[in-house]
Amino acid sequence: MRERDILEGQLLEEAWLTLDQLAAACSVDPDWLLLHLEEGFFPQARSVAGVWRFSGAALVRARRMRRLERDFDAVPEMAALVADLLEEMDALRARLRRAGLD
Amino acid sequence: MQFKDYYQTLGVARDAKADDIKKAFRKLARKYHPDVSRETDAEARMKELNEANAVLSDPEKRAAYDQLGKGWQPGQDFRAPPGWDAPFEHAGRGYSPDEEAGFSDFFSELFGRMGGTGPGRRGGARTARRGEDHHARVLLDVEDAFGGVSRQIALRIPAADASGRPGYQDRTLNVKIPRGVCPGQVIRLAGQGAPGAPAGDLLLEVEFRPHPRFRVDGRDLLLTLPLAPWEAALGAVVPVALPGGEVRVRVPEGARGGSQLRVRGKGIPGEPPGDVLLDLRIVVPPADTPRAREFYESMSREFAFDPRGTERT
Numbered sequence: 438m439r440e441r442d443i444l445e446g447q448l449l450e451e452a453w454l455t456l457d458q459l460a461a462a463c464s465v466d467p468d469w470l471l472l473h474l475e476e477g478f479f480p481q482a483r484s485v486a487g488v489w490r491f492s493g494a495a496l497v498r499a500r501r502m503r504r505l506e507r508d509f510d511a512v513p514e515m516a517a518l519v520a521d522l523l524e525e526m527d528a529l530r531a532r533l534r535r536a537g538l539d
Numbered sequence: 540m541q542f543k544d545y546y547q548t549l550g551v552a553r554d555a556k557a558d559d560i561k562k563a564f565r566k567l568a569r570k571y572h573p574d575v576s577r578e579t580d581a582e583a584r585m586k587e588l589n590e591a592n593a594v595l596s597d598p599e600k601r602a603a604y605d606q607l608g609k610g611w612q613p614g615q616d617f618r619a620p621p622g623w624d625a626p627f628e629h630a631g632r633g634y635s636p637d638e639e640a641g642f643s644d645f646f647s648e649l650f651g652r653m654g655g656t657g658p659g660r661r662g663g664a665r666t667a668r669r670g671e672d673h674h675a676r677v678l679l680d681v682e683d684a685f686g687g688v689s690r691q692i693a694l695r696i697p698a699a700d701a702s703g704r705p706g707y708q709d710r711t712l713n714v715k716i717p718r719g720v721c722p723g724q725v726i727r728l729a730g731q732g733a734p735g736a737p738a739g740d741l742l743l744e745v746e747f748r749p750h751p752r753f754r755v756d757g758r759d760l761l762l763t764l765p766l767a768p769w770e771a772a773l774g775a776v777v778p779v780a781l782p783g784g785e786v787r788v789r790v791p792e793g794a795r796g797g798s799q800l801r802v803r804g805k806g807i808p809g810e811p812p813g814d815v816l817l818d819l820r821i822v823v824p825p826a827d828t829p830r831a832r833e834f835y836e837s838m839s840r841e842f843a844f845d846p847r848g849t850e851r852t
Binding site: 443444445446447448457458461462463464493494496497501508509510523526531534535537 | 561564565568569574575635669671672674689712713714715716717719720723724725726727728729731739740742743744754755756757759761763818
């Protein structure tokens, strides 16, 4: 393997996603995201001086909500509720793993 | 490649109405949703369901599939007829090119050339737009987070062929894993997504393979530290092998089984680095020789010790 063939990755926590980048990353229209942000469906999203920035967790959440809306014709509120529950479940599963119980 | 019977996948009749297809898909999607399903093959089944749904829920794709699929049996060796190059414009909906890239060879043979669904290809004309981002999940080992190792990652991504028609391409990338990566994080490879101006990014969602010794919680590493009774009672300095190298851990005098020792900063690197949490487990040596039995017998005489007594207090 030659050194120049190796790609250098960047961790998203160190490099936040912009609104357009997040929209592109989950194949949605930026307006879809804006609408969901205004309704408060992204509790972790932060806006600094009117500019949104998103973490890896927001990306996972956006993709989940989009799939729920698409697969089940879920209204955004329902998709957000299910995403909340899934995140809660992720956290509980992480605690189980931590306790070595999974 | 094998012919796929999408009607069978969704369990609907060939003349099923759009509503019935939607209903059948939702019912199965609920059963196999990877986040909640208890079925072992949930993820693979969900992919099949999505593929069948991508075709049957789209009137154009369904019509093309019906027309082409006449007379084929599921599992039969299938090849698209020569000249098959769907002449109609695809009205992108639902599934992203990224998801479609994950579908079967059969799907890409039939629909991989129908034109993509994402921005940049809409309207047919090539405009100078930012390329799409691609996604993939990548399975790493705990050890990978400790020293910038390089990993080969095999991906299937949407890509244009030599004549500019959209299709799929298998790619292998050598990726240097950033030090300090932990599960749930996303690694961005700038410019490795779809071509465009500028090119899209490739986003890798990180998961860790289960490790026989370590459990991972964020940046913390958890592991069990077995101790001999005398090490626990008298205190000891014991070696612990960690991905970042061996460390020596001081076990305090009177350590008890089931308690936890925290070694700060020796977990997954970062700002701040994670900790190592050691679950202490006291392992009793076997009494399998006369001399060992003698030891236990003299302990039994010398200690006025009732292990149940401590429980009652």
